[in-house]
Amino acid sequence: MKYMKLGSKPDAFQSDGNNIRFVATELATDIVINVGDVKFHLHKFPLLSKSPRLQKLVAATPEEEDGEIDVPDIPGGPAAFEICAKFCYGMIVTLNAYNVVAARCAAEYLEMHEAVEKGNLIYKIEVFLSSSILRAWKDSIIVLHTTRSLLPWAEDLKLVAHCTDSIASKASVDPSEVDWSYTYNRKKLPSENGLDPHWNGVRKQQSVPKDWWVEDLCDLEMDSYKRVLIAIRTKGMIADDVVGEALKAYAYRRLPCLAKGSVTCGSDPMRSRTILETIVWLLPTEPGSVSCSFLLKMLRSASVVECGEACKKELIRRAGRQLQEAAASDLLLPCATGETVYDVDLVASVVEEFVMQDDGTARTSPEASDEVVEVRSPVFVSPSSKAAVAKLVYEYLAQVAKDPDLPLPKFVELAEMVSAAPTPVHDGLYRAIDVFLKEHPGLSKSEKRRICSMMDCRKLSTDACVHAVQNERLPLRVVVQILFFEQMRAAAAPAAGGVAQLPGNVKALLGENGGSYGSSRSAVTTNTEDDWDGVPTAGGDRHSLKSAGLVGRGGGSSGGSDVGKHGDEKGNGKLKGILMPKRILSKLWSGKGQGGENSSSDMSESPGSVAQEEAKSTHSRNTGHSVS
Incomplete structure (x- = not known):
């Protein structure tokens, strides 16, 4: 981490209890500055010579108040004010990525500009930011993270914009030019660890992966992360699949409900909902930028945290366009209402989206008959993809058929959606029907007839x-x-x-x-x-x-x-x-x-009469x- 030391005098600030700070010198203090709940007993001369704001406050303070002034709204609070005060005294103070933004905002509040005194605090902080902090990868991320508690000062001083641009620029460089440290937790190959049995003892320089920056950005809160990712995509140097990987990593870090089998959304469902909807909004438009499995997990989480219909529809649309990539286990979305174990209606919506690609028209429900039907450009779907989705649906039906509360119409509706797929065998459908009948022994003859008619x-x-x-x-x-x-x-x-x-x-x-x-x-x-x-x-x-x-x-x-x-x-x-x-x-x-x-x-x-029987049986079957 980069740092900068200012001043040369030893630190003479001391505490008297929890709420009193004073300078231990031979001269008696002549001013008390209240910052929040902390009282600073200081001297006027070193402070007023560098801060026009303090000059104005002292001049406006009545004499009967014994030189005590209030500074309640200084950004950064007592800690940031103390940095500025020590600088005025010429005492040693250390700036780093964690406190530099607070010090910069406090210095701006106190009006410690170069015009007041040459080499004032604002100038020195700006030099430190431009020459050190914003040139370092992890320091830039830390600084951007600290700006959240210092808004709108950090925004007005363009600190947020500078940090965002610095991070986006570094993430967009060619991986071969990355020569700084970064966080990348992955399973290394034996050759990377020097454990290859054929290793000759000379460690080769390992190539930097394309998504080297993904994990470090997960430390940012959603609003900061959103700004950085938009800046990265605006530069146009990062492929959509890498952006998708970044969003996937962030979702797993920030959404507890994304874990397999989780039906809870953590202690703050509103926050989880906001994060999920923002991630969906940030997803690249290019199909395949994220996996269908991830989209279905996001769809499940969207139901858990009760996201808006627009968010769910977007996930359904994206997942439907890639449904041939999914596995049956990905479709096992828990039902939020509790009527059935799994949300078959939600899966049916995804399957419908896949099926409706050919004609480009989305089907509307009877309840939404008055709405405008969405018309899209038809997308070619290969026969192999259709067959893969049909097989997937049959496997899914074999799983959900074990639920005794699953009604027959839902089972039949989902199976009929893929009935036109060019599937060479119906073994999967037969197995699903067999499981359904086993778990629903009370079906009538007509219901059995209906379910059998699909195969x-x-x-x-x-x-x-x-x-x-x-x-x-x-x-x-x-x-x-x-x-x-x-x-x-x-x-x-x-x-x-x-x-x-x-x-x-x-x-x-x-x-x-x-x-x-x-x-x-x-x-x-x-x-x-x-x-x-x-x-x-x-x-x-x-x-x-x-x-x-x-x-x-x-x-x-x-x-x-x-x-x-x-x-x-x-x-x-x-x-x-x-x-x-x-x-x-x-x-x-x-x-x-x-x-x-x-x-x-x-x-x-x-x-x-075998031949005669062949002909007649064929005629009988056809007629x-x-x-x-």
């Missing part, structure tokens, strides 16, 4: 299909359709033996269950609600299958092709295994009424049972 069973992997057909929480129709599409998938890619087969694990499942699907559950997409009518669901599947003639007494399929009972018959075993899903579909669909479009005659059970 395309053709996009389920083989492993998901195997799990789904054994899932007891979803309607039987789903299982049948999954088996049907698995059979169609197998038929499209014949096995090496020339006979189309189901995947081995699915076929094994059929053999183990003897053709009975009563214990199987999953989720699938249907286009018509009528397809769900009369379909047996949980609790009655086995009985319904028996009444439909699909399960024999031994638990196998009806007719002479019981796979479970006659699994060792090799003649038509594989072919019958392929046809089994078709028989189930045929009997279930034909059971809806005589002369229906999907009668059993559409799917022959004859082993010798009477459309699956999307």
